[in-house]
Amino acid sequence: MKLPLIVRSRSAVRSLKSFFPILACISFITVLLLNSFSPVMAQLPRQEIRGVWITNNDFNTLRDRAKVQSAMTQLRELNFNTIYPVVWNSGYVMYPSAVAQRAGIQPFVFRGADGHDILEDLITQAHRRGLLAIPWFEFGFMAPPTSELALEHPEWLTQKRDGSETSISAAGEVVWLNPFHPEVQQFITSLVVETVTQYNVDGIQFDDHMSLPHEFGYDPYTIRLYTQETKNRPPNNPNDEAWVKWRADKITAFMVQLNQAVKARKPNAIFSVAPNYYDFAYKFQLQDWLAWMRQNIVDELIVQIYRPDLQSFVSNISRREIQEAQQVIPTGIGVMTGLRNRPVSIQQIKAQVRAAQARGLGVTFFYYETLWDSAPEPANKRIAGFKSLFPNPAFRSALQSGN
Template identity: 45%
Template sequence: MPKNLFDRKADQLVNFSRLWGRQTWLLFLVIFSLSVVLILATLQYPAQSRTPSEIRGVWLTNIDSEVLFSQNSLSDGIRTLKQLNFNTLYPTVWNWGHTLYPSPVAKKVIGTPLDPTEGLQGRDMLQEIIDQGHQANMAVIPWFEFGFMAPADSQLAIKYPQWLTERQNGDKIWLEGNVHKRVWLNPLKPEVQQFITSLVTEIVSNYSIDGIQFDDHFGIPFDFGYDDFTLQLYQQEHQGKLPPKPPQNVKTENNCSINSQEWKEWTQWRANKITGYMTELFKAIKTINPNVIVSVSPNPQPFSVNCYLADWQQWERRGLVEELVLQVYRNNLNSFKQELSRPEVQQAKKHIPFGVGIISGLKGRPVSMKQIKSQVETTRQQKFTGVSFFFYESLWNFGVESVKERQLAFKKLFPTLVDRPKIKNVI
């Protein structure tokens, strides 16, 4: 029997209700599923979603430290740093006039392929750090610690005396810490530049590194530069005029800023020549691998440029620095803050990732966790990009607190894993 109009309307209403119910249920399932996915993602990646990126680095050295000298020590060290949520390793690769990795360039030029220290023989320490560091999601940025400096009795200095620069009185010896006799390669000489560039590009070409780091040893002490080559070059560019003599009462480690226009011009001329070399070195690195970060870890600008002629402010302005970690090794918090407030520091941190180097102790000179914590907190309050500690051994082995106490304190400073800041390549 045919349905009347009322029955047909009733059937349509029932069908509509059923359809709407199914759609509502499906919509509920979709919303519920998305909510579960979002919750799980938040639980799985809490650091990345809630904590800003930050450099958490440490320098690995071969001085007063055993971490590099055996595979077991190195593995244990990297494992500990990973557990404490560090994300950057700065291992020294050029020190004491030797490489700390097997180098064909060093073998050809110096006669030995790496530092003769027993713990490095038969190993490629750098490759070990890269393999284990990357497995732990840590960046590896080799550090050319000695720059143009070398021990006076090194094979490099003995074999190439013509590469060395000197004081006005002909003295080539520079005392580091009033104890260690050092000499300085002349960064203006083409042969020296070629040697250092060959070492750097060798690493960039042969190792899967994240960056490479230099500091203000990529200069020379303020009273050096009176060798024949440099004097002749200066005279060629100054109508035969000789540079001024340095005052007798100024010491390299004391006050290198001399209030004389003639001396300032001589300082800036040498610094500009070194900047010119840094420009060519930067190009050489980027030609091989544009993704390798060029990092610099100098002292504050007045000391760096006046004492070592390493004008990192100029380097940064010219785009030669993609990451800067300023060595602010101060025990007094107010002095620490004053260095961070300098105009060139504030300017640079607007352009590139800018971290702060913090002293975690030296052999015989422990630094308390209280001081370390206050300095880390200061860098965060002032919105620097992160920190790096000098150096690995003193993180917990040279402290006034126990190893366990210091490691627990670092865990509180770095409670979760975070990424390093992204680097915008200059070219």
């Protein structure tokens, strides 16, 4: 009885042996496929930022529906993927705002040519062409001293140790809303939440003015708050390390709350920040954006590096904090394309963009009008230059732009 079993077993073994080469081949192919899939997934690049800031200086374009359509079409054809339109500038908003009106600011100052809501039109036209629209709170805590906001709410302003309330900025003489004052925090938060609620935005952006120059913070409210918390009066030296850190930490705490307010209304909104390089931002503007990033409240970082000298530009975009950021979030560099009184050549722009791209960084240009309309070279030469920088599309999705 055992013999037939042995014969059958030997026959089965011979049969199985004939399959070994096939099984080995299948295993080998499986291993190759698994090994090939893993690195591909790991090496997928973060979404590349190709953006442009649209400022008050672009108002002649913004107020005209046909010009907006043409502008968005051209940006798409040149393979841009993001616009950052200004919504908060000089103490005014660029849309009809109940929050601003309650604060004593004239409603809807910046209307389109036919009385339309320019922000709504801009967002609609951008989305039709596959561009992300991330409104930009350009002035942050900054406002002109003669603005309705400053005149209506003097108690919201902070001051220097000598009692003065103004500083000189790129926008001229300005005052600073006190970022530590609860009413100021509520006002800014309400404006931001109103924007992300009222419009189909892909995110919201804050730049280097969501900060405070280090000389400020000597107003009665802040002195009282600091004294209560530390049992000491603020140091006379505005650069005192503990005093700098206390104020920077307060701004960080507010930004955490602001992020939570935005995400509560629109969880997939991109919380974007566009500061100066870190050492300057922290020491001179009390803006600890590295802490913001490490606390996971920043979905996108664009560092402003406005340097005409290429060596200085490259040195600044190679900083360790930028390298740290690009490991976790889409990261780009702010590149100057010119000011009305300071044109920038297309050669300089191309050199800087190439340097950023070589380091895996995106770019955002300041600002739209100087891309090609107000520039030292003919428009066709500028347009050809941008086309050479972005020969292929790089689409972005708000849903995938966070951590």
